[in-house]
Amino acid sequence: MSKTMPAVDVVLVGGGWTGSVIGKELAANGQRVVVLERGQPRWTSPDFQAPGVRDELKYTRRNELHQNAATETYTFRNRVDETALPMRRWQFAYPANHLGGAGVHWSGAYYRWDPVEFKLRSHYTQRYGARIFEDGITAQDWPLTYDELEPFYDRFDRLVGASGFAGNLKGVIQPGGNPFEPWRSQPYPNPPMRVPHAPALFGEAAAKLGYHPYIQPSALSTRPYVNSEGLHMNECVYCGFCSNFGCEQFAKASPQVCILPVALKLPTFELRTNAHVLRVELDKDRKSARGVTYVDAAGVETFQPAQIVILCAFAINNTRLLLLSGIGRPYDPATGEGVVGRNYTHQTSSGVSLFFDESVKINPFMAAGAVAVTMDDFCSDNFDHGPLGFVGGGYIQIQVVSGAPIGNRPTPPGTPAWGSAWKKAVKRYYNHSIPITITGSAMPVRGGYLSLDPTYKDAWGQPLLRITYDFPDNDIKLSAFLTDKGTGIGRAMRGITLAQGNPRTKPYGVNAYQSSHINGGAAMGADPATSVVNRYAQCWDVPNVFVTGAALFPQNSCYNPTGTIGALSYWTADAIKRDYLKAPGRLIAS
Amino acid sequence: MKHAIAVPALSLFAAVAALAQSPDFARKPPAWQVALEASKDVAAGEAIATKGKGAALACAGCHGASGVPAAGAPFPRLAGLPVEYVAKQLFDYRDGSRANAIMEPIGKALTDADIASLAWYYASLESPPGKAASTDHSQRAWQLARYGDNTLALPACVDCHGGNVTGGGPVLPGLAQPAAYTTAQLTAFRTGERKNDGDGIMQAIAKRLSDADVKALADYYAER
C-alpha cells in the first residue's frame, strides 16, 4: 500500500533547528513548505514540565529524547580492514529524535567559530608551512569567511536570545570579555550567565596564571526576553536537568520555544510528525530530485513531491540520506575518489578530575548545560603552534552541568567501585569534586569516513550508516597539550587537594561518551572534487537538494556547533530566496 | 562596518594582554544573607513580632499570633516561609523594590539585625499543614499551576515554587496563601509595583496572565 501527497514547493527532512529555521523562512517568503519529522511532537508545556522532566533515569539513562538505537543506530570500526559492528546501545553520542531534535536536549553552549576555522588549511599553511599538517589529514578551507557569515550569526543570536558579554565589538576589544572573540556587530541580546562557585575558582586561578577567562556564552536566556520572532523566553533557573532534557522554563533555546509557534501560524507551513523519511527520490537522469519517500505513522509508504528538498536530519544522518538516495559520489578511502562520506569528525574531549577539601562546596546540582567560566587562550590559532607540531586548539573551562547522582558521583582515583569504601568516598566527595572540561578540535583523516554498512540494517530495512575512524596523532598531541595546561590550572585553584588530567588516547571508541558533535560526510567547499555541496549548501550533483547542519563541516573546530549551524541555516535560506528561486534547478553562481 | 582582524598573532597577543582584564568572578553575598549569618536572636524577633518596635507595628496584629492570619484576612501567612525569603522581603520593603503602603514604613523602621531576628523567629514557628488536596478547583488553575501554558510561554508554577507550603527554595516561597494576597501580588508584579523578582521573571509572567487566570490561581492556592 502506498500513497502520494499533494505537491509542495519545499520539503524539509527533519523538524530540528535547521528544518524549523529554513522552513519558516521559506514559508514566510510564500513557498508552500512541509517539514517531515520522524518523531513525535513534544512541547514545553505539558511535555517538559517539572517534576516529571527532572528525572535522570528517564532522560539520561533511558534516552527518552534520543534516537532509539534499537530501530536505527550506526556501525563502527577503527579501520577499513576491520568489520564494522553496530552500536547496540548509545554510549559515544546522543543522536536526537522527536520534534525539535537535538535542539531540545542540547546543552545550550553557544559559540561563533573563529575566523581561522573557515580558512583552516590556508591559514596554518601560511603561518607555519604545509608540514604542520600531519600526513593523512584532509582538513580544508570553507568556501566562505567569518565576515560573510557574521550577519547570520547575529540573526541567530537574536532568535535564541544568546547570553554573554561581547569581547570584541566591531573590532574593539571590550574589557571584561573574551579578548579572543571574533568581532561582532552587536552585543549579545542578554547578559551573561551567573557564575557558580567552582567556575569562579577556576577563573581566579586562570587569571592568576595569566590566561583570559570569561563567562561562556549560552543559548539559555538569562532574563525574560522576546526574541526576533516575537516569542517569549524566560530565564534559566539553573535546575541542573538541562543536557538530555527538555527545558521546562522556555529558557533553553529550542525550535519549539523560538520559532515553531510562529511557523505553525503561517498558512504556507505544514508540520507532519511521525513521518520517517527513507530517501530522496531522483529523476531518471539523477540530476534532479522529485521529492522524498517517507513512512507515515501507520506505516504507509508515502511520496511527497516537492521542487526543493532540504536535508535537516541530525548531523551525520544527512550524509546517510545522501548515500541512501544516490546523491553524489560516495567516498572511497582506498582511491581517495568521491566525496559523500568524506571527512568524518567528532570532538576531541578530555578532562581534569579535581578534588577539593571540604571547605569548598561545589553544589553540582545548581547547574545548567552552559554555565561555565572558560578560556580561549588555546583555541584556534590563538597561540604559537610552531614548536608544538599540531594544528587546532581547545577551550578549557569548568562547567557545572549536573549533580544528578546516577551519573555524577565522583571519587578519587584508586577508590573501589563498590562497597563501604566507595560509599565513604562518594559521600566525602560528591559536593567537593568537579572536572575541568576540555573541548578540542577534530581533524579529518583520509581513512576516516562515513559509508553504508554492507550487513546491518535499520527497522525499515535500510543499511545503517557506518563510521570508520581513528584519531590522527595530531589530535592526541593536541589533547595532551591542552590537558596538561588544564591540570596546571587545576593545581592552582584554592582548596584543591588533587588534580588529575585524563587526556584523550587512541584508539577512538564508541564505548564511552565524548560529545554529541558528530560531523561530516557532506563537506561544504569550493571544489566538487573535495566537497559535496557548494557555499550555499547546494548539492553539486543535484542542485535542488540542499544539506544543512554538522554534516557540512569539513573538520570540526574546538567550539560547539549550533551557533554556526544556525548561522548557516539563515545563510542558506537567504541564498534560496535571493538566488535559487530566480533560477530554480541550477547551481547558484558563486 | 565590517573588517577582519588580520594582525600577526604575536602582536595580537600583546594587544590582547594590554587591553584585556579578566572579569571578577567572585560574587558578593546579598545583604539579607549577611544579616542572617551575623545574628540569630529568635527572642528579639519574637519581641518585635508581638510588641512592635517604634514605627514597626507588631507583626502578629496582621499576620497572626503563630504566623498564620485569621481566616479571611488578606495578609499572608509567615509561618512555613523560608527564613531567607522573609529576610529578603523585609530588606526589599525597606529599599522600595517591593512596594506596599503598610510594609514600607515597617521595613524602614527595622535595622538589619531586627530583620534577621524576625526572620529567624518566624522560621522557628510551626509550619501550617497543607490542606487536603481539594478537587474543587478550576481546570485552568490546575493547568497553570501544574503544566503551564504553551501559547503564553508560561512554565508551571510548581517548577519553581515547589511545595505549596514548603516552597521550592530559600527565596521561592510556597504559594499556599489567602486569595486576596495572591491576587494583590500578581497584580503588583504585572504593573511593576513589585519588582524584587531578580531579573523580572514574575513581572514578565504576570503580564501574560489574564484577570481570569489571576483569579483562578488565587482561588486555587487559597485551597492548598
Added chain:
Amino acid sequence: MGDGIPHHRRIFLKQVATAVGAVPLALGASVVAGGAAAVVTGDAAAAATAGASGQDTVPIAHAWLFFDGNESRAAEAAVARLIPADDAGPGAKEAGVAVFIDRQLASAWGSGDHLYRHAPFLAGTPQQGYQLAFTPAEMFRLGFAKLDEAARKAHGAAFADLTPEQQDALLGEAEHGKLDFGELPSTVFFGALLDATMEGFFSDPIYGGNRDKIGWKLVGFPGVHASYANDIERHGVAWTRPPASIADAASGG
C-alpha cells in the same frame, strides 16, 4: 535451530535443571521484612505516612514482577554488598534497589527495547562496545543463576546464604572475570549489576529504589525542587532543605 528457543536460553534452561538443589520458587508474593506498611508507589499518602512515621527504613510488602524466589534473594544479597548499610547510613537493600532492578527488568527496557538486537552478533574490539545478544532481562536471569552456581561450588550454599566476606570475594571475582558464567562474561554481568545498583540507589523513588531518598541523602542531592537561580551565586552556602521526589512534588509537598 529447529526448536525455536534462542541458543543462550536453552543453555540457561539446561543449567537450571542441573543446578544442585535448585528448586525455583514460583513467582509470587515475597515479603522483605515483617510487618505491614506502606506500599512502594509514588502515591502521596504513602509518602506522607513514611515521612510522618520518622522511620528511615519502612518495611515494605510487595510482589516481584520479574524475579523468582532464588533471583530475588540473590539480588537483594548482592546489592546489599555493593552498597552496604554501614556507618555512612543505610544501603542498597534498605533503599529497595532490588525492587528497582526487578521493575526495570520487567519493563520494556528489560526486554531490550533500546538495544539493537539484529544479527550477526560478532566479537568486537573493546572500542566497539557491547556486542552480546542478551537483553538486560536475559542477562540478569542468567547472571544470578550463575552467581548462585558459583556460590554453591565454592561454599555449598546459595549466594544469599554466604557470609558477607564470602559474598564480597565472589563479587570481586565476578568483577575481574574470574568466574565462569559460560557465554556471559562475568565482568559484563557484574558491570550491568553495578550500573543497575547505582541507578536503583540514586534514581527517583518513583521507580521503586532510593526509598526514603536514602541515596540522595547520602550525597546531599536535593531532588526535583531545583530552581537555583537565586542560590547559585551564593558561593559556599550549603543547601540544607530535605530532598524532594517526583511524588512529593506531584502531591503538593
